[in-house]
Amino acid sequence: MTPTNISELNAPGIPSNSGVLEKFTYDDKIVRMFLFATIVWALVAFLVGIIAAIELAFPAANQPLRVLSDALSYLSGGRISLDSWQIGIEYLTFGRIRPLHTNAAIFAFAGNTIFAGIYYSTQRLCKTRMASDLLGRLHFWGWQLIIVSAAVTLPLGITQSKEYAELEWPIDIAIAVVWLVFFGGNFFWTLAKRRERHLYVAIWFYIATIVTVTILHVFNNMVIPVFGPGLIKSYPIYAGVQDAFMQWWYGHNAVAFFLTTPFLGLMYYFLPKATDRPIFSYKLSIIHFWSLVFIYIWAGPHHLHYTALPEWASTLGMIFSLMLWMPSWGGMINGLLTLRGAWHKVTTDPVLKFFVVAITFYGMATFEGPLLSIKSVNALSHYTDWTIAHVHAGALGWNGFMAFGMMYFLLPRLMQTKLFSTKLAEMHFWLATIGILLYIIPIYVAGLTQGLMWRAMTEQGQLAYPDFVETVTRIIPMYYIRILGGLCYFTGALLGFYNYIQTWRARPSKYDEPVHEAPALSAGYADDPAPASRLKGVTETGHKLDVWMQMKWHRKWERLTLRFTVWVIIAVAVASLFEIIPTFLIRSNVPTIATVTPYTPLELAGRDIYVAEGCYNCHSQMIRPILSETKRYGEYSKPGESVYNHPFQWGSRRIGPDLAREGGKQSHLWHVLHFQEPAKVTPGSIMPEYSWLEKKKLDFKSIPLRVKAMRILGVPYTLEQEQTAQDHAKAQAQTIADEIVVQGGPAGLEDKEVVALIAYLQRLGTDLFKTSPDTPDVAIPTAGSEH
């Protein structure tokens, strides 16, 4: 951007009301705070992403000291041997780092972007200072605290295991308060104090964001906490099919209402400001806003095609995704066509470069989304890296470039000086663009390659690549290139950070705080009269329809915040309830399977370890009714099999094989050895080692608490089972530990975490084949008996 006359930029529009002139200033300090948090968390999110990417390409990456200890051992001729250094660091495994990456990218980077943009634009679009400086500060510090607590708890394995909703219940409560009370409260209070009669389209998108994210967050995080010493743990009130449905209703709409609607709002403000062009079409704004809000909310089930989710829900998810194509593109064309007459500026202005590429990626991602929602396409893409490439096109291209474009737009205005270096900003743009391409192209290739290898059949009707690991080693070279792409994008952001700091250093000793004037809104206001019908020779109804089609009625809504907000709530709630109510109420959705019984106390404890380690990040537990899948993994998963699964563990990506029928497939000993060093048992495996499972003591004491929480949720454990849970778990652990010894494995595992996890894994998917519900999987001595 060229240096600008600040006071001119900040000047409000010409007064359109005849009230008394009032003086006010804008709170730009809060915008500076959020913008700084944006660039800092951007670096963190990208760095954690790079670490995760390195871990997939080099599985020993969570053993950073291994290289050092190997070197020392080599140099000293074996005299120095640091075995303890060989151990992987449990806090750094992919299963724990990946949620940290997604949370940092979405809630820390994108979140702070949204807040910076909303605080800056809302004040100006409403001609008023934010209603409360204090709420703004509480919002800022509360949100940063939430992010820090995420960065601490996720590596510790404290997780709900629901994607993008991993944070445990105390943090969830904090999010609800900070989001709705501090942010939402401040925002709506500001709208109430506004001096602009009508709400601009950006504000509509902000309203939809605040309202819907609240609804999604609250309903996906309904949990029963497990209270115990040192425990931050909960189980969702939903199980299996219903939990999966709620999760992806949430997960998809987190993309919709955290990464799309607020960013569209930012686009509607910052793009016309940066181009100095009017918005292309007001009517298109109206139509694409309402259609987007109403249709997006239905599309979640397309994340669950071919799963145990009832087919009608999956079909609804698909068709609404297809209908979503044009509403999404409405935003893109309103953005790109706003650039008409300003394209020459794109060549010189890095802000516009970022915006143009952002909108282009938005258009590509929202075309690809409907494509991926088509069932037969999804059959190929699901569980593969195709999804990963798709989300990174959206996140790095759309969200990232909108954020950086906005940052370069705001820096001179907020710091009240020239941008330190336009050239560096240009370099940032090109590095980031190359970075995105280097990321997504190989990952698309990886996704397609793996998807095609999984389904490839021989002439004899067998799997062409029956050994799963073949399909992993084939795509590893793509993972190397991805790291390069990530590094490019990160380096670009580093330049941005440097530019930020240097611009900040050139700020004036005291920020100028221009005082603006605008009249307060007067009480009485006459809306424009309804237009006349343009049609001739039609009935009265035809005339009415024509008048309605001219959408002047919407103008009235735009000055009535409450009515507008209520209609947004109705739009998202009605759509949600159409899917949610049948999912919960229709019994035939989840046919009961008599032989499916609750987990034993030890298996339950093992399941919680599975959740804590984030195994679901790499292993699905949902075999689809597709021939190549049942050939590889066994009979497809039935809805009735996961009725006791709080939370569900269906997963969304198969970096490793599906585990839905893992029970009985390998020996206990195999699992022990596999956890010690997966690549030794499965050459080429990229699973990290989990040797600490064999060392860490299992927390038997908390098992009755876990059983109790499950009982509250309606899992049919008896009170006696709850009371004897500890003894029962110890007995089963002893049995498994003994069997491991018999099979030639190490002794003394009966009180270690690994037995619980093995107990769980050996149970997976076995109930379906039992002949009666009473047949135990392993002979377990009754509680308290000698063993």
Added chain:
Amino acid sequence: MSEHNQTDPQADQAGSPLTDHEYDGIREYDNPIPGWWAWIFAGSCIFAVLYYMAYQLGTAGTSVAQAYDNSVTANLLLQFEDIGTLAPDESTILKYMQDDDWLLFGKQTFAGNCVSCHGKNGEGLVGPNLTDDQFKNAKRLGDIGTVIQNGAANGAMPAWNNRLHPNEIVMVAAYVASLRGQNLTGPRAPEGEIIPPWPDAPAIPDTVVEPGE
């Protein structure tokens, strides 16, 4: 601010009328919705209704489960139409040990299910070496089939009768049996006892009842 927009935006947006809206200097054109946009949107809505009617309210046979069942039937026919359903007894295993096509079939089954314990080429890993003359749980050829079916060694060798088709068990048994004598070096010491060689192949064919009849 409005001064900015007085550079007559209509110069490059011919015929585009401006609304009288203005927010912080941002103005809006009153352009109509692009026709192609509206038509594709309407088309996608109509398609959605038709698709739902066809797949959710339509005739049976289009469901995912039904399509899957059909593909399983077709696959079984493709694989086993000529041989029917076999029992993993000694004569059957011996017969298919002589058939390279079916050995390849067994090899693929082995690659998908057995290599994690027995190694890529049967050289042994967590489980015993299958390429030498020593066996832990088999004394005769037919025992190979039995062990695969029912498992052995306290669950160290899982039972596969739930997971594999009976014919797959036969073919994988034949493949495993065919590995004997390669004497590959694996990480484990030889286990079990040396057992007598498999019966000779040529003596068998006469006694084999044609399967599938």
